[in-house]
């Protein structure tokens with residue numbers, strides 16, 4: 001009986017904790033937070049002459065919107081991503097590993113600026129990292 005009571009208490013606490021934490025999307029600041037973070041790191045790479053060659057002639061406003069939607073769809077925000085897959089989108093852009101790393105670094109800086117926890121930062125980076133193989137052209 002005591003064990004059951006302790007078990008139920010544990011379950012209640014765990015459920016409560018999960019509810020308090022919400023989704024990664026919520027912890028990134030929801031729609032407004034993700035839009036700001038996305039805008040910041042895209043501006044950072046698009047304004048860096050060392051890594052911005054593929055952003056020339058790109059409609060950044062549209063790109064930010066698509067990327068925020070993509071991020072939402074992958075972090076529990078409930079969006080449906082309406083773009084193409086990563087391989088198709090980045091085909092022929094000749095993106096290098098250095099450029100990919102620069103974008104990830106810019107994302108990290110932006111997440112820090114928004115006070116995102118280490119755990120949530122790692123969770124988002126772990127979602128993006130494997131996409132390198134579809135984005136970087138060897």
Ligand code: HEM
Nearest residue numbers: 054055058066067070083084089095099100103128131135
């Ligand atoms: C994990 C990293 C990345 C993710 C998740 C990502 C995601 C996306 C998404 C969702 C789009 C919009 C797709 C659409 O319009 O349908 C996009 C477009 C684009 N991405 Fe990335 N991307 C990543 C890395 C990079 C890097 C490293 C670069 C270059 C340094 C880059 C350059 C671009 C450009 C130039 C476009 C616009 C293409 C166009 O409109 O023709 N991306 N990306």
